[in-house]
Amino acid sequence: MSKLFVLGAAAVFFVYGLLFYVIPLEAFEFVVDGSVTSSSGVTDMRATYGGMSVGIGIILFMLGRNPQTVQLGLVSVFVVMLGMAFGRSVGMTFDGNANHYMYLYLALELAVSFIALFLIKAGKGQ
Template sequence: MPKLLVYATALFFLVYGALFIVIPAEIAYLITDSSPEPTSATIDFRATYGGAQLAIGVILLWIVRQKNDLDLALVLVSFVLLLMALGRSIGIVVDGQANTLMYVYLVAEVVFGILALVLRKDIS
């Protein structure tokens, strides 16, 4: 189960990152009901959402496959997801008016972030 969580998280970030590199405006609209404007915003979406998400996925796979360090991979999963949840929570409180998908992401980030911590204890 711990390895499955790491691989599933890595796959999610790889797919998400690739989509943001290839079709950033369309994915942004699907998630937020708006597209980045002007062109520099789209470029930044490709870099930040695309590149950074790909990096997270690649790093997770590298840690598990090359370094054989499942514990470190689970720590990374928990940090990334729980800090995303923190940022999303602050956004919901400060900005309000979040769409349903923001709440779905928030629940998933908290649940899988905590699950990574629980699974970490199981492998120790």
């Protein structure tokens, strides 16, 4: 179960990153219901949303496919998702006007964090 969870998270990050490599403007519009108006902004989206997400996906894939590193993969998913949830919460608190996607993403980030934590604790007893 833990292996599939880490590999599933790897796939989500990888595909998400690929979308921002290939169609950054469309992906950004879908994700945040907004637009970017400069070429430097688009380049940064490709690098940050695209490159970092693909990188995280590859790291999680490598951790998830090796039985000796699955626990580290779970910890990685937990830390990344909780970090995203914290950053999103700070933004929603101080920046205001969050659209419904932000609440959905926050709920998903928290849910994935808690599932990862549950699997981490379950794996410690093995």
